[in-house]
Amino acid sequence: MFITFEGIDGCGKSTQARLLFELLNKEGGAVLTREPGGWEGGGTLRDIVLSGDLRHPWSELFLFMLDRTEHAARVIGPAISEGRHVVCERYHDSTLAYQVWGRGMPFEPLRDMAKLAALPEPDVTLFFKIKPALALSRVGKRGKPDSFEREGLAFMEKIDRGYRSLAEMEPRRWAVIECGDRNPAEIFAQVKDVLAERGLPL
Numbered sequence: 474m475f476i477t478f479e480g481i482d483g484c485g486k487s488t489q490a491r492l493l494f495e496l497l498n499k500e501g502g503a504v505l506t507r508e509p510g511g512w513e514g515g516g517t518l519r520d521i522v523l524s525g526d527l528r529h530p531w532s533e534l535f536l537f538m539l540d541r542t543e544h545a546a547r548v549i550g551p552a553i554s555e556g557r558h559v560v561c562e563r564y565h566d567s568t569l570a571y572q573v574w575g576r577g578m579p580f581e582p583l584r585d586m587a588k589l590a591a592l593p594e595p596d597v598t599l600f601f602k603i604k605p606a607l608a609l610s611r612v613g614k615r616g617k618p619d620s621f622e623r624e625g626l627a628f629m630e631k632i633d634r635g636y637r638s639l640a641e642m643e644p645r646r647w648a649v650i651e652c653g654d655r656n657p658a659e660i661f662a663q664v665k666d667v668l669a670e671r672g673l674p675l
């Protein structure tokens with residue numbers, strides 16, 4: 474199964490993705506990956522796109538797409554073909570939430586890029602829904618924020634609206650995980666319930 478994890482910065486995706494990966498990988502074979510940068514060579518691209526140095530929104534978009542197409546070709550596609558479970562932090566929906574709702578780029582052309590590039594479609598997308606102020610307060614306690622985290626609360630509220638809209642558009646693929654102020658174990662229990670409902674009992 475190809476499972477993507479989505480949500481604003483600091484929502485808890487990495488924490489939950491790791492818990493799921495550890496469970497799925499008990500007998501080996503599962504893949505835990507992320508965007509941007511989840512392929513050999515992707516680290517440099519990640520540094521550039523998160524640096525805040527790019528001057529045109531389309532440069533940012535093209536770098537995220539370049540990262541994704543290589544990631545799909547080198548990591549995600551082969552793993553799916555081998556029948557492995559793939560747990561991926563962020564995927565094309567991050568582009569829709571951040572570049573469309575966040576940066577104001579056009580929805581339909583960006584949505585259609587995934588089909589044009591023949592990207593693998595996720596079986597399930599988990600949206601970790603959290604109050605933007607709470608997520609940002611967690612991000613603030615971490616080290617140096619990246620360029621998106623530095624955009625602040627109003628920006629994260631736009632991204633949050635984007636994710637809510639995307640989840641409403643495709644309820645068969647998306648599952649909303651209400652994080653509230655629950656601890657990681659409580660949230661993970663809901664992740665397992667949702668995946669069981671979607672055909673992956675854990």
Ligand SMILES: Nc1ncnc2c1ncn2[C@@H]1O[C@H](COP(=O)(O)OP(=O)(O)OP(=O)(O)O)[C@@H](O)[C@H]1O
Nearest residue numbers: 481482483484485486487488489611655656657660
């Ligand atoms: N349920 C939770 N309750 C309290 N703190 C949490 C919870 N889940 C994660 N955290 C903490 O919040 C911070 C952000 O969590 P995490 O890195 O998992 O989020 P993320 O969505 O992957 O963030 P980003 O997208 O910015 O990398 C971390 O310090 C993590 O330990």
Ligand SMILES: Cc1cn([C@H]2C[C@H](O)[C@@H](COP(=O)(O)O)O2)c(=O)[nH]c1=O
Nearest residue numbers: 482508509537563564567568571621622
């Ligand atoms: C894939 C992707 C990511 N982003 C943004 C979202 C985050 O602010 C950063 C990635 O940082 P994280 O700590 O790994 O979550 O990049 C984006 O704007 N568009 C995308 O397609």
